[in-house]
Amino acid sequence: MTPAVALAVPRARWRMSRRTARALKGAFGVALLLVAWQVSVPMVGMSAYFYPAPIDVAHAFVDLIRKGVLPVYIADSLGRYAIGIGIGTALGIVFGIAIGLSRRTALALSPLLKFLFALVEVAWIPIFVVWFGYGVKTIVLALIYVVFFPVLYNTLLSVRTAPAVLVNAVRSLGGGRIDVLRYVILPSALPGMITGLRLAAGFAFRGLVFGEIIAAKTGVGYLIFEGAQSQQTARTIAGMIVMGFLWLGIDQCYLRPFERATVQRWGLTIDAADRL
């Protein structure tokens, strides 16, 4: 065996074991936290309303499933999230391209867009409640608002910064506006769109919790709020944990793989979180 091969074989094994070790370390950290939490409950000596034990939270979680509450709330939350993300992204991309294609329109609208981007969705929710009442419409609108601006802004910037040399090359080869859009603008704007979507997805998830707390009668955000109101703190914590896992699932199963398959593959960003 040459020294190079001798080095390569253990390295491949080490990579496999490192992944497992990382998962084990993560699980160990969570287990340690749960044990510390459980042990601290009798020490603190507070009632389950103030400081529920992990076992109370686990019971609350099982109870919510047994009573059919959690599946319905998760489905409602994910449905609203998917609709908000879908419509917000579609609108953001269409308007971002349309505005970005015209330099004058982009210059004219930029201050307004920056201003609206800065207004958080929480500020809009009371007005949406007045206009559309409590329920799905208000939450979905808030989510569309949250998603629309980051996607629009990133798309707009990407369209405006498309390489002029490529635009000129297509034009010099006899290409029209459609060809420029198809072969230069859209491919060069795609990383910006995905970056905007990645950013918006995080904002939208937080917006979903706020929206459901203020304007819904179902959903995991509402569960968190209702649990606290009805003095079922264990339910509130179970809702928070479910929210956390939902976001992890969305991030790990959808956002990161799409980002890896597109933006990172083209070498345009380096995700520091991947190195953790």
Place this chain on the structure above:
Amino acid sequence: MPRVPAIATGILAMLVAFYWIAGMVGGGHKLAALEPLANDGGSYAITLAFAPERFHQQLLQDRGRVVGVDHSTVFMMDVDPKSLRAIAREYWVVEVRRWSPR
């Protein structure tokens, strides 16, 4: 489409399909003794596996008129067949039986 999102979507779709099919089969069993259902809306006693919470009451109110609750049984009127099937599909509904308001 990248592999991980495809697998995740597949698992989600399977879960939803399982939930739906299990609900339909379970609902069918619960209503077997009541068929054929009254077209113009009937009165039914819905027994849950536990005392109903606000969530269950709201859900049942959307599907008929809730006129009373006794422990884990909810008494309803004006429930059309479609709504009754939707109620029976829920896994936390133990029994559905006819009930005559006095």
